[in-house]
Each structure stands twice: as C-alpha cells, then as structure tokens.
Amino acid sequence: MMYVPTKPLPRERERSRRASAEGEGDRVGTQPEFGTQPEPGTHHKNGAYRPAAPLPALRAALSRKAGEGYLVSWLQVSPLALILIVLFAAPTFLFLVVSFFDYDRVGIYPAFLLDNYHDLLTTPATLRVYLSSLRFAVIVWAITLFLGFNIAWFLIHHIRSAMMRTVLFLLIAIPFWTSGIIRTIAWIPFLGRNGAFNQILLALRITSQPLTFLLFSDFAVVITYVHLFTLLMVGPIANAMSKIDPALLEAARDAGASRWRTMVDVVIPLSKTGIALGSILVFTQVMGDYFVVKTMSGGQSASIVSMLSTQIQAMEYPPASANAMVLVTFVAILVAAMMLVVDVRKELVK
Amino acid sequence: MFSGPGRISGPSADRPWTFYALAALFGGWLLFLYGPMLVIYILSFQGPNGGVTFPMVGTSLTWFRDIFRPEQMANLPVAFERSIALAAVVSILTVVISVAAGLGFRRRFPGSGILFYLAVASLVMPSLLVGFGIGLGFQVLGLPHGLFTSALGAQLTWTLPFGLFTMFAVVNRFNRSYEEAANDLGASPWQRLRYVTLPILMPGIIGIAMGAFTLSYDEYARTTLTIGTRNTLPLEIYALISSDTSPTLFAIGTLTTAVSFLLIGITLAVVLRMQRRRRQLNSVPPLGSTG
Numbered sequence: 001m002m003y004v005p006t007k008p009l010p011r012e013r014e015r016s017r018r019a020s021a022e023g024e025g026d027r028v029g030t031q032p033e034f035g036t037q038p039e040p041g042t043h044h045k046n047g048a049y050r051p052a053a054p055l056p057a058l059r060a061a062l063s064r065k066a067g068e069g070y071l072v073s074w075l076q077v078s079p080l081a082l083i084l085i086v087l088f089a090a091p092t093f094l095f096l097v098v099s100f101f102d103y104d105r106v107g108i109y110p111a112f113l114l115d116n117y118h119d120l121l122t123t124p125a126t127l128r129v130y131l132s133s134l135r136f137a138v139i140v141w142a143i144t145l146f147l148g149f150n151i152a153w154f155l156i157h158h159i160r161s162a163m164m165r166t167v168l169f170l171l172i173a174i175p176f177w178t179s180g181i182i183r184t185i186a187w188i189p190f191l192g193r194n195g196a197f198n199q200i201l202l203a204l205r206i207t208s209q210p211l212t213f214l215l216f217s218d219f220a221v222v223i224t225y226v227h228l229f230t231l232l233m234v235g236p237i238a239n240a241m242s243k244i245d246p247a248l249l250e251a252a253r254d255a256g257a258s259r260w261r262t263m264v265d266v267v268i269p270l271s272k273t274g275i276a277l278g279s280i281l282v283f284t285q286v287m288g289d290y291f292v293v294k295t296m297s298g299g300q301s302a303s304i305v306s307m308l309s310t311q312i313q314a315m316e317y318p319p320a321s322a323n324a325m326v327l328v329t330f331v332a333i334l335v336a337a338m339m340l341v342v343d344v345r346k347e348l349v350k
Numbered sequence: 351m352f353s354g355p356g357r358i359s360g361p362s363a364d365r366p367w368t369f370y371a372l373a374a375l376f377g378g379w380l381l382f383l384y385g386p387m388l389v390i391y392i393l394s395f396q397g398p399n400g401g402v403t404f405p406m407v408g409t410s411l412t413w414f415r416d417i418f419r420p421e422q423m424a425n426l427p428v429a430f431e432r433s434i435a436l437a438a439v440v441s442i443l444t445v446v447i448s449v450a451a452g453l454g455f456r457r458r459f460p461g462s463g464i465l466f467y468l469a470v471a472s473l474v475m476p477s478l479l480v481g482f483g484i485g486l487g488f489q490v491l492g493l494p495h496g497l498f499t500s501a502l503g504a505q506l507t508w509t510l511p512f513g514l515f516t517m518f519a520v521v522n523r524f525n526r527s528y529e530e531a532a533n534d535l536g537a538s539p540w541q542r543l544r545y546v547t548l549p550i551l552m553p554g555i556i557g558i559a560m561g562a563f564t565l566s567y568d569e570y571a572r573t574t575l576t577i578g579t580r581n582t583l584p585l586e587i588y589a590l591i592s593s594d595t596s597p598t599l600f601a602i603g604t605l606t607t608a609v610s611f612l613l614i615g616i617t618l619a620v621v622l623r624m625q626r627r628r629r630q631l632n633s634v635p636p637l638g639s640t641g
Contacts, residue, residue: 076454091483290478
C-alpha cells in the first residue's frame with residue numbers, strides 16, 4: 001500500500017550485517033555471563049535479542065544478573081505501565097462492559113444485551129458516517145503523505161546547513177503552537193464569500209464572481225485537515241530520513257541508478273518506519289475528529305465522533321459505548337494492517 | 351533538531367532541478383500554512399465595530415484588551431493560568447516517566463510487547479473516547495472530576511506515548527559505548543546516569559518536555575469530558591466559538607504566535623551562545639599536541 005518491498009541493495013545488506021555485528025558487540029555487557037556465546041538463532045539479523053527457544057530464556061531468567069536486568073527494566077517502565085493500565089486499559093474495558101447495558105432516560109442498568117450493537121449496525125446512517133469519515137481519511141492521508149514526504153526530503157537532504165534546517169523546521173512548527181480550534185476557524189475569513197482568497201481571485205480577475213464552494217464544504221474540511229495534520233507526517237518521516245547513510249545515495253548513483261530509482265529503491269524503503277508512523281497518526285486523527293467536520297462542513301457532513309458526542313451529551317451511555325467499541329475496533333484493524341506492512345516496533349526499539 | 355546527512359559535494363556545487371522543485375513546494379507550503387494565519391493576525395486588529403470577516407472597520411486594540419477582561423462571558427486569564435499550570439505538570443511527569451521507560455525499553459523484557467502496543471493503542475484511540483472512558487470511570491467510582499485528577503490523567507494518556515516514541519528515536523542514536531566507558535572508569539550506576547547518559551540525551555529530553563507542554567496546552571478532545579467545571583483555555587475558546595464569534599479569538603491567535611516567536615528567538619540565541627562557547631573550549635589544543 002505504501003511502498004513496494006524491494007530486494008535490498010548489496011550495500012544495504014552489508015550495512016545491516018555490520019550493524020548486527022556491532023549490536024552483538026555492545027550487548028556483551030548485558031549478556032547473562034560475560035563471554036558466553038549466544039545460542040544460534042537468538043539474535044535476529046537486525047541485532048534485536050530474541051530468545052528463539054525457551055531454554056536460553058529460562059537460563060537467562062535463572063541467571064542472577066539477567067534477572068536483575070529484567071527487574072531494572074520493569075522498575076523503569078512501571079510508572080508508564082501503571083498509568084496506561086489505570087487510565088487507558090481500564091476505561092476501555094469499562095465501556096466494553098457498559099456497551100452491553102440497558103438504559104432509559106433515568107439511568108443505566110447492568111445487563112447483557114446486544115441491542116445497542118444491533119441498533120447501531122442496522123442504522124443506515126452509521127454506514128454513511130463511517131464511509132464519509134473513511135473517505136476524508138484516505139484523501140487527507142494521500143495529500144499529507146505527498147506533502148510530508150517531499151517537505152521532509154527537502155529539509156533533510158537539500159538543506160545543508162544545520163542552522164538553516166532548524167530555522168525552517170521551527171517555521172513550519174510555529175503555527176502548531178496556536179490552538180487547533182483557532183487555526184481551524186482561521187480558514188473562515190480566508191475562504192468565505194468575501195474572504196481573502198476570493199478577494200485575491202477577483203482582484204486578479206481570475207473569476208468574475210466569488211467562489212462559494214470554498215467554505216462550508218468537503219473541500220474546506222480537507223483543506224483544514226491538511227493544514228492541521230501535515231506536520232504529523234513531516235516529523236516521523238524526517239526522523240527516519242535523517243538516519244539514511246549518504247554513502248548509500250552515492251552508491252546508488254555510482255551504480256547508475258536514476259534519481260527516481262534511488263528514491264524508490266533506497267530512500268522510500270529506508271523511510272518506511274516514518275511513513276508508517278505518520279500515516280497512523282494522520283489516519284487516526286482524522287477518524288477521531290469531530291470539531292473540524294462540524295465547523296467546516298457547515299453541518300453537511302457528520303463524523304463518527306460527533307455522532308458519539310451527541311449520544312454522550314444525551315447521557316445515552318450504553319449506545320455511545322457500543323458506538324465507541326465499533327469505532328475502536330475499526331481503528332485498531334486499520335492500525336494493525338499498517339503495522340503488518342511495516343514492523344514499526346522492530347524499527348523503533350532496536 | 352534533525353541531523354541530516356551532509357552532502358559530499360560542497361555548497362558551491364550546482365543544485366539539481368529537484369532542489370528548485372522542492373524549494374517551490376516548500377515555499378508554497380509556507381504560504382498555505384501562514385496564509386490563513388496572516389488573515390487572523392490582520393483581523394485581530396479589527397475596529398471595535400468590526401466583525402470576524404472582512405472588511406476591516408478601522409483598527410484598534412479592543413480585542414486584545416478583551417482577552418484580559420475577566421467579566422466577559424469567558425474568563426480567559428484564569429483559564430490561561432490553569433492551562434499553563436496543567437501543561438507544566440503534564441510536561442514534568444511526561445519527561446520523568448517516558449525517559450525512565452525509554453531507558454527500560456533498551457532491554458527486551460517480558461511484557462515489553464504488550465506495553466508497547468498498549469502505548470500505541472493509547473496514542474491512536476480517538477481522543478474524545480479516552481476522555482469519555484476516564485470521565486465515566488471517575489463517575490462510577492464516585493470521584494469528582496478535576497484539573498489535576500481526571501484531566502491530568504486524560505492528557506497523560508496522550509503525552510506519555512508521544513514521549514515514549516520520541517525517546518525511542520533519541521535512544522536509537524545513543525552510542526552505548528559511552529556507558530561502557532563510564533563503567534570501565536568505575537562510575538556507579540547513578541553516576542553513569544547523572545554524568546553520562548542524561549547529559550547526552552538532554553536535547554531529546556528538552557524536546558519531549560516542549561512537545562508535551564504544547565500537546566497539553568492545546569488539548570481539548572480528551573479534556574472536555576474530564577475537566578469538570580473549571581475550563582482550560584482551549585475549552586474556553588471552544589465555548590466562545592459556540593456562543594458568539596468575535597475577533598477576540600483571533601487576538602488570542604496573534605498573541606500566541608507573537609509569544610511563540612519570542613520564546614523561540616530567545617532559545618535560539620541561548621543555543622547559539624552555548625555553541626560558540628563550546629567551540630571556544632574545543633579550540634584549546636589538547637595537552638601534548640604539536641599543532
């Protein structure tokens with residue numbers, strides 16, 4: 001979907017082999033016993049430590065030093081784990097439970113009913129809203145990917161002075177310090193009938209009448225999303241690109257690869273983690289939005305979350321929970337699909 | 351911020367055509383980014399009788415004064431103070447917790463996979479739903495919603511995964527031989543952390559602190575169902591939009607941008623000065639060198 005896996009160049013393979021050798025080298029200090037040779041198969045080719053059989057894992061667990069290693073890691077991650085379990089996993093589980101409850105105007109009652117799901121999934125409006133959100137997500141994803149990739153490449157590859165690069169990064173990051181709400185409504189005086197954009201068009205005599213499709217339309221929604229979310233694409237991709245060894249690009253050129261082939265066979269495969277992370281962020285932000293659609297479509301389009309927020313305001317918690325569960329499942333499937341294409345974890349936690 | 355690969359050819363070499371194409375795209379992107387912002391900067395100086403759209407009816411500072419007037423239907427200064435206080439707490443907690451976790455993740459430990467995917471899920475879950483879940487949970491437990499309880503928790507579910515993933519990027523570039531050298535020189539684990547690991551990771555840690563602060567300061571979808579009655583700034587702005595639109599909102603935008611530029615300018619100046627000082631220190635020839 002996002003890139004075509006290609007055979008790695010010999011140079012790249014060589015590099016990863018070298019990296020894996022280095023990986024083994026600096027992990028010596030954390031081996032169960034100093035100087036112990038690792039079992040064959042315990043080291044993945046990228047250097048990540050993977051117990052292939054239960055025996056080495058068991059031995060490692062029994063070894064006092066490795067046991068302490070686990071313990072230190074556990075201590076270090078425990079605050080994070082605690083917060084995520086209490087504030088994320090538990091509430092999610094709560095609305096899984098509530099989604100089966102019964103309710104009326106006064107309160108909610110423990111039960112095990114599938115009615116909430118049945119009602120939700122048999123309403124034609126549900127399908128329409130999901131399709132509309134998905135369509136926005138795909139369009140915005142395509143645009144932000146194109147922009148984000150090219151902007152990141154320009155900043156990382158073409159800008160040679162580190163100072164200049166920092167200044168340009170700051171320049172594109174500064175608008176993000178202004179509240180997203182304000183940046184959304186900033187488009188209204190810009191795109192409106194008497195807005196700045198129409199005035200410019202009229203002054204330049206490009207149109208004789210102000211364009212009216214600009215504001216309170218799907219067009220306005222997409223424009224606003226692109227304005228809000230492209231930075232989420234630029235950041236991760238630029239981060240991935242900055243790790244590409246320039247010698248690889250030289251090698252590709254020396255081997256006679258065109259600019260385009262270098263891009264497709266070297267740069268894109270090596271930026272895939274950034275592309276995947278950025279895509280996941282943009283996709284889920286669009287799917288989870290309710291404010292932009294509400295404000296910029298002029299009430300013509302609905303979003304999944306705005307439907308949900310209406311239910312929450314009406315205190316209809318069980319159907320809202322069912323709706324939430326369906327949305328969560330949907331988003332989880334999308335993210336899982338992207339993670340299948342690119343093993344983000346392997347790339348991130350080296 | 352990012353250290354990209356340097357080109358082998360010098361700066362005087364001819365630029366390929368792709369450079370000009372991408373430079374044009376980048377310029378266009380900046381116009382797109384700042385175009386509507388410029389409009390609100392201009393409109394924030396709207397005269398007292400003007401509205402939120404063109405034309406301008408005179409110019410004034412009325413709307414800037416409005417921001418600081420608490421008897422308005424929204425109390426912006428107090429909301430601003432709350433936002434800053436919350437963002438500061440969120441930022442500190444995010445740095446401490448995600449730096450510790452990032453260091454912990456350098457070793458593969460039992461449960462690391464589950465925790466990783468939990469963090470991913472927390473990041474990608476639609477924000478309003480997280481707020482809804484936490485709000486509902488507090489309600490079920492009979493706890494009151496509050497700024498530093500439920501709202502703080504809701505924001506942490508968003509800033510912590512962000513901090514953790516930034517730490518992954520930071521730690522990836524960290525060369526562990528520095529730690530081994532510290533070990534070999536007889537440093538205790540604490541000394542190693544204090545004098546070797548943390549100073550090297552410092553730019554990344556500052557990045558996490560600033561990122562978490564920004565995310566928290568801007569956040570409304572997770573906060574709206576967990577805050578209770580005392581609103582943060584984004585929620586006050588949200589309330590202002592639904593009640594009536596006045597150029598006050600634009601004035602807030604202008605003020606925010608001005609302050610951002612000021613802060614970034616100061617930071618850049620400090621960084622430049624530190625670099626110059628470091629260069630001066632480095633230019634002292636090491637002992638025994640002939641040149």
